[in-house]
Amino acid sequence: MKKMTVLVSVENGCAAKKVLKLAKHKLGLKKGARVLTKDGRKVIFVSGIIQKTVADATELSKYKNYDMVVIPSFEEGVKAFPKIQDIKIFINNILGFSVFVCAVPPSSNDKQIEDAADNICDIVSANIGL
Numbered sequence: 193m194k195k196m197t198v199l200v201s202v203e204n205g206c207a208a209k210k211v212l213k214l215a216k217h218k219l220g221l222k223k224g225a226r227v228l229t230k231d232g233r234k235v236i237f238v239s240g241i242i243q244k245t246v247a248d249a250t251e252l253s254k255y256k257n258y259d260m261v262v263i264p265s266f267e268e269g270v271k272a273f274p275k276i277q278d279i280k281i282f283i284n285n286i287l288g289f290s291v292f293v294c295a296v297p298p299s300s301n302d303k304q305i306e307d308a309a310d311n312i313c314d315i316v317s318a319n320i321g322l
Contacts, residue, residue, distance in 0.1 A: 195289040196260050196319055198312055201267040201276065203298040205241050207305070208264030211296055212237055214309035215262070219316060227258075233320045235260040242279060243272035249282040256287050260319055262312060267295065 202208045216237055221228055228235040236258045242265045246252060255261045265279060266272045274282075280291045292315055296308045 195258075195287070196315070197255075197283045197287075197289040197291050198260070198262045198315055199242075199276065199279065199291060199293045200262065200264045200296060200308070200312065201293050202241070202264055202296045203267055203270060205244075205264070207296050207300055208241055209239075210305050211294075211308045211312070212239070212262065212264060214305060215312040215316075218309060218313045228316070228320070230320045233259040235262065235316055235320060238263040240264075241266060243270075243274065246274070249274045249279050250286075252279070252283060253287060260316060261289070262316070267298075269298075 200208060200211055202211070216225070219228055226237050226239065236255060238255070238261060242263050265276055268276055276293075280293070283289045284291050294308055294311050294315070297304050300308070
């Protein structure tokens with residue numbers, strides 16, 4: 193399995209929290225847990241939105257010991273630094289992770305939140321063999 197990062201592309205932090213909370217619940221993680229382990233593979237769910245918490249994409253290298261990283265990130269339309277494209281290039285070329293972007297629509301409703309969480313669950317399940 194190639195290492196993978198799932199960038200959850202959102203308009204705001206509230207949507208990111210809802211999607212990640214639901215995805216973690218569906219994958220069976222207990223409340224407050226961030227790491228899912230199966231057969232020696234580790235998936236971490238990062239809580240902070242990346243452009244707010246990481247001033248420089250190189251700080252993402254702290255996740256290199258994980259097999260999969262799920263990170264909320266502001267979508268392309270939001271003016272933030274670093275840009276999602278810079279993050280994707282760094283993660284792929286420097287850290288060696290493949291990148292999947294899970295887009296959450298702006299002003300998302302419950303169905304769209306559910307769909308995004310299901311999408312994340314499918315990707316995580318397929319890649320770590322749940």
